[in-house]
Amino acid sequence: MGAVSVLKSRSPAAPADPPPPTRPARRKGPGARRRRAGLLMVAPALLHAALWIGLPVIAAVYLAFTSYDVLSAPRFVGLDNFRDMLGDEVFRKSIVNTVIYTFFTVPFGMALGLLLALALHTGLRARGVFRTAIFLPQVTATVAIALVWLWIYNPRNGLFNTLLGLIGIEGPAWLASTSWAMPSVILVGIWQGIGMKMLIYLAALQNLPRDLYEAASVDGASRVRQFFSITLPLLKPATFFVLITSLIGAFQSFDQIYILTDGGPAGSTTMMTYEIYKSAFREFRVGYACAQSLVLFVLLMGFTLVNRRIMGGTRGHD
Secondary structure, eight states: OHHHHHHHHHSOOOOOOOOOOOOOOOOOOHHHHHHHHHHHHHHHHHHHHIIIIIHHHHHHHHHTTEEOOSSSOOEEOTTHHHHHHHTOHHHHHHHHHHHHHHHHHHHHHHHHHHHHHHHHHSSOTTHHHHHHHHHHHHHSOHHHHHHHHHHHTOTTTOHHHHHHHHTTOOOOOGGGOTTTHHHHHHHHHHHHHHHHHHHHHHHHHHTSOHHHHHHHHHTTOOHHHHIIIIIHHHTHHHHHHHHHHHHHHHHTOOHHHHHHTTTOSTTTTOOHHHHHHIIIIISOOHHHHHHHHHHHHHHHHHHHHHHHHHHTSSOOOO
């Protein structure tokens, strides 16, 4: 027994498990530093968006399912606000008016903006003056623009009726007529928004590759063929951006309606945003106004997704 114990004590010990390999410390390259610097730079904007956009949106979604009049605490009512909207004839009419206004202002404004951009893209003299004159309504206060158009549409001594009187035509009461009020508002919307559309298209035209046009000219393609085969396909990203921003702007039109017609006559020019304003700040039905805003958001989101599907995204032709 003693010999056995001595042999066991002298037998080599079992080898220990090797230590796990240590992972080398990850060195932070310039890419990580750039990402961190970028996050620090956008942090103020993200904080601002979270406080002044994110929180109000969350609050609006919550209040859409409540009865709230500012003076008392919100009371949850479920889908009652949305059921009330189904029976609200004025709000249904505002949806129809908004769609009509958008249907005319957006395509006509985009077409005119593209034509003006094409004209200014050529060797036109005094291009800077024309660009400034066309873009000026975009940066002018809507209230000031609406006041000018109030004078233009004045049935007694306005510009339009004065010009019509010179050729023996008696002009209508543009903004007081249920037949002419909406066309008058549409004309103001097209005129005011055409500058931004022109500027975006002009910037896109200046970035188009010239070698494609040179090759098309060598092949004998006419200017019209070059426009439809080269220019329009390459302008798809700009067109999609202009379309979406124009749709959002048209659906959110409020200032010119408030000043020009106040939604009249007989509700012929009332818009969704105007009805939301009335519900919230005239009738103090804040919960109902938030429900209307939610419907407006859903409509805009739906139009955006449909347009993206139709246009195949924002990528142009390679």
